[in-house]
Amino acid sequence: MSANIIDGNKIANDIRNEVSEKVTTIKNSQNNIPGLAVVLIGNNPASMSYVRGKERDCEMVGIKTRTFKIDQNTSEQEVLDLIKKLNIDNNYHGILTQLPFPKHIDERLIIDAINPYKDVDGIGTNSAGLLSIDKPIFIPATPLGIQQILIRSKIETAGKHIVICGRSNLVGRPLSILLSQKGIGGNATVTLCHTSTHDLKKYTLSADILIAAIGQPNAITQDMIKPHSTIIDVGINRIEDSNKKSGYRLIGDVDFEKVKKIAKNITPVPGGVGPMTRAMLLNNTIKAYDLQTNRN
Template structure:
């Protein structure tokens, strides 16, 4: 069994980006600039956004954190987004989700200019992704593709089963892996909460991508030998033995499934660290495009 180490891979990617940014700087050109907008004081969101700011510093990017109050109006937030759209100094920006209930998430996603949408959520970029045109691929699917590529996991002609149909992971993964690309050319089955005989389907899979948000959902009796398993889920579960009071679990029962897998991602340290690395990669791409 080979562990698909997202922590190490993301570190390698950041080092590669840092070398490229140093060269940009050496030539006297403007370095990439990523902005992040966060609304409110959600602890998990703040931690994640701060990690992005720290990663920017590591690779030599400029970064801006726009922190807004929980009770900001939708129009005020849209005005902030328009300001970032029109700021030539900023190459790309993200609006950290989730947003407070009084703000329409879809309206906010639509307001981000596609050329600065380094999250890859705007319908223009999602459409280009579906058509296999050059665009920003959202960070989690992009990170999964990169992990499979760097560990030389064969996808061509393989049967991939995706569990979960979210717009952020499940749906784009099903499209990307079926496309004619280096990490692609697979036959993809997408499954979800209404799928019948799910176990029968996952037992046929050469690659399983679990992205449904239920801790340890995928068990050993649901996969065949020599399977590749990508665990996208991450859930906090109470654990009095831990100093933090909780532990992190993925959607895969790792201990038992790993005995049957050829390749598997751990949680934490698998897909999670890749998302920030790919966000940086998208921001570098935005800078190159604006040139």
């Protein structure tokens, strides 16, 4: 037996096509274009690569985008001043801050300065609080992307035991809320595991759906998997590989080659959750445009 490998690239492409159609409708009916502002502080190579990917995605679907590049040594106040300007700039319906920030800048302070109706990453305190009471403006892109993988792959969540390994504010915690809420892609019984969880294997072996968001390569091994379960691998870990032009290759938190032999469904790395995160950011930008247009 070998697992069905879920093609995140294909699902993400379907979503991009849907977004592109919405952008075309907006252009034709409202003579306007949704816009996304990206704030990039410093010259972190990984951050710059991620931003270029987001710029390409926006160009592909017709969303206008501009990256505001700020010097590594800029002050916190200067970043706040930029956010305030973008909050009232009607050319930009979404604001994305590329993490991580330099150590001297308070990430939470900057993120929470973003207008909640432009917080397309869905990671502000306002967004997190509204998600917890099932009234979200925006759902964080990675959790939303994971939910869409499950929905569009016709993997039932209602009544299932979902185990999430990792409790970050970006993935694990909001995802646990999302999958336990009423509605399509929810109604699950969710267990959230973390670094202080005793006997992690006991929980993973009981999971109908296991979601790994740990940040450790191959942390989830074959002996930790319930046969015929669904495995969603959120991890993106760089491993040195002299055979690659880049000098490294990407692997997930799951021992893919061995786990796929007993799982029913599994996402690969790369090509699984990653493309979905970027696709849902585009989707959230369209939602931001609609919300602001309707409010005005």
